[in-house]
Amino acid sequence: MASIRDVAVRAGVGIGTVSRTLNNSGYVSEETRLRIMKAVEEIGYKPSAIATNMVKKRTGIIGVMVPNQEHPFFAKIMKHMEIELYKQGYKCLICNTLDIVNRQKSFIDMLDSRAVDGIISCVDELPDFSNHSRGAIVSFDRNSEAGVPIVRSEHEMGGRLVAELFIKKGCKRVCQFTAGLDKKRTANIRHEVMKEVLEEAGVEVISIITAWDALSYSYNKDMVHKYWDIIENVDGIMTTDIGALSCLSVAQQKGLSIPDDLCIVAYDGTEITELSYPELTVVQQDCAEIARKCVENVLKMVDGEKVPELELIPVKLIERGTT
Amino acid sequence: MASIRDVAVRAGVGIGTVSRTLNNSGYVSEETRLRIMKAVEEIGYKPSAIATNMVKKRTGIIGVMVPNQEHPFFAKIMKHMEIELYKQGYKCLICNTLDIVNRQKSFIDMLDSRAVDGIISCVDELPDFSNHSRGAIVSFDRNSEAGVPIVRSEHEMGGRLVAELFIKKGCKRVCQFTAGLDKKRTANIRHEVMKEVLEEAGVEVISIITAWDALSYSYNKDMVHKYWDIIENVDGIMTTDIGALSCLSVAQQKGLSIPDDLCIVAYDGTEITELSYPELTVVQQDCAEIARKCVENVLKMVDGEKVPELELIPVKLIERGTT
DNA sequence: TTGAAAGCGCTAACAG
DNA sequence: CTGTTAGCGCTTTCAA
Numbered sequence: 120m121a122s123i124r125d126v127a128v129r130a131g132v133g134i135g136t137v138s139r140t141l142n143n144s145g146y147v148s149e150e151t152r153l154r155i156m157k158a159v160e161e162i163g164y165k166p167s168a169i170a171t172n173m174v175k176k177r178t179g180i181i182g183v184m185v186p187n188q189e190h191p192f193f194a195k196i197m198k199h200m201e202i203e204l205y206k207q208g209y210k211c212l213i214c215n216t217l218d219i220v221n222r223q224k225s226f227i228d229m230l231d232s233r234a235v236d237g238i239i240s241c242v243d244e245l246p247d248f249s250n251h252s253r254g255a256i257v258s259f260d261r262n263s264e265a266g267v268p269i270v271r272s273e274h275e276m277g278g279r280l281v282a283e284l285f286i287k288k289g290c291k292r293v294c295q296f297t298a299g300l301d302k303k304r305t306a307n308i309r310h311e312v313m314k315e316v317l318e319e320a321g322v323e324v325i326s327i328i329t330a331w332d333a334l335s336y337s338y339n340k341d342m343v344h345k346y347w348d349i350i351e352n353v354d355g356i357m358t359t360d361i362g363a364l365s366c367l368s369v370a371q372q373k374g375l376s377i378p379d380d381l382c383i384v385a386y387d388g389t390e391i392t393e394l395s396y397p398e399l400t401v402v403q404q405d406c407a408e409i410a411r412k413c414v415e416n417v418l419k420m421v422d423g424e425k426v427p428e429l430e431l432i433p434v435k436l437i438e439r440g441t442t
Numbered sequence: 443m444a445s446i447r448d449v450a451v452r453a454g455v456g457i458g459t460v461s462r463t464l465n466n467s468g469y470v471s472e473e474t475r476l477r478i479m480k481a482v483e484e485i486g487y488k489p490s491a492i493a494t495n496m497v498k499k500r501t502g503i504i505g506v507m508v509p510n511q512e513h514p515f516f517a518k519i520m521k522h523m524e525i526e527l528y529k530q531g532y533k534c535l536i537c538n539t540l541d542i543v544n545r546q547k548s549f550i551d552m553l554d555s556r557a558v559d560g561i562i563s564c565v566d567e568l569p570d571f572s573n574h575s576r577g578a579i580v581s582f583d584r585n586s587e588a589g590v591p592i593v594r595s596e597h598e599m600g601g602r603l604v605a606e607l608f609i610k611k612g613c614k615r616v617c618q619f620t621a622g623l624d625k626k627r628t629a630n631i632r633h634e635v636m637k638e639v640l641e642e643a644g645v646e647v648i649s650i651i652t653a654w655d656a657l658s659y660s661y662n663k664d665m666v667h668k669y670w671d672i673i674e675n676v677d678g679i680m681t682t683d684i685g686a687l688s689c690l691s692v693a694q695q696k697g698l699s700i701p702d703d704l705c706i707v708a709y710d711g712t713e714i715t716e717l718s719y720p721e722l723t724v725v726q727q728d729c730a731e732i733a734r735k736c737v738e739n740v741l742k743m744v745d746g747e748k749v750p751e752l753e754l755i756p757v758k759l760i761e762r763g764t765t
Numbered sequence: 766t767t768g769a770a771a772g773c774g775c776t777a778a779c780a781g
Numbered sequence: 782c783t784g785t786t787a788g789c790g791c792t793t794t795c796a797a
Contacts, residue, residue, distance in 0.1 A: 120774095133783060169492070170774035180535070394684065490789090493789070
């Protein structure tokens, strides 16, 4: 593999001059520039990114860690992150944690080994950072407890919007599937807030705790069947996209009329919610903006700048056919 | 940032010895090993991956290039690739081409600059490789024309399975949405074969050419509406998951009874096809196996081994509620 | 067993 | 304007 030295020899110049022309830094006479470019062309020289990394102590790579990139929400977020990183001249390395601690750990380790310049992470609990350089790391959608800056949707607003919609529709008994009501986990905030607002208005709220985040579509459907005796006795339900689609599907199968018998609201609002009939009413997270903000902040941290501890991205209620 | 030299000084040994202990290569006495590990611990030393790359001339990174990672099929494939690469000790860098040539090009360039050890690619036409080292690159699901080895589903079988199913169901007029009938594009093979088998059996086939691959869910629905006068006059339709879901949704909206009025078969068979009611009948691609094979082959190429020009992965027909 | 030395390919002073 | 030199942090001979 040709190196910068080969080019220098061929063009009859020093390697410094070659470096300067290639990087457009410092002065190079037009004549030698041409000679060098010709040599580059002739021997098909391509600079080694690895060697540049060595000198610059940067790889230009940001790692993105999500539970499962196949999940529509994460797939969408990641796509936008890659696009945003590309705009900024960075590359995007991925890790599906699959809720396996070892995977998280080995990914985080890449920060220490400087294999990546920074990390954008979405895991419930980051490993203990006490032994780590801490480096450039931002978290999104989940809490970290480790003093890592976080970017997330304004789930307080989301929960309130859903509650108000249910009230407007005259619902009296509402059910929500949630991974818990512990506010430490940011995704639970919407459920907690919805519950508060609804109960204040005299609406009964039933919270079913499940591993609802599981990508497994069949798991979601199983849950709907399992709790059907509850669901068929409520007039409103809120859960994530996949869960909502499962509810709709099972409800139709059981002969319910949507939204007359049951109002369904999907949280996340990825495109799959437009594929059912009727289309789902959703609270939509602004994935593009979340991604943009994460990238902006992690790159600031790479450059040693400070970033806010918390960034809130507004959500949007879109009323469609299930309410 | 502590370097191997700092460790050596602290432990009172040479850097070679430190390297040997850390990599478990060569002889090191238990005593000095302990001393070195202690020093490592004390100064919190973490080896620099960049420096190792420099000397090994490898990054341990494989690039994966797809049109759009948000698309359910690619999201699934990529997840399995990441998992498979992780198993083999490799990391996974992503690129959404978004059908932008510059993006493809700059990604492929990483092979030349040795920023990645190999590439797994899914684009219609790879850039001209005449100026490239060619390196370790495999293609999946799409043709390349560049002599790049390819891994893909056995779409011939897929097309035949769908055709036979339509025949079994007594369909007389079948419609398919396709990006073309040109067999050079591997995704078209199934459409071409289905058409042949069906016409041989006396079934009329209508092929509608669209940019059906577009992720845009709304685009898919628009197409269904646009060609509704055709669709309402056929008794069978085959297209990809998202297209099929769109058809089902619109058909239900128009009051058709599925599958009595219209049989729908989705090609790809990702999990979203289980979320509708009725669930979609599908031809399912084996994403995990495609991913496994791609990884296996690209890593072989990284090691200089030869791999087959073409690997065919069987598909599976799953009859559900829309046929 | 272990230390010293020679690179890996490039960038960034620095001296002409 | 341009060539030389000194590393970047690590692995790997090669002697000792």
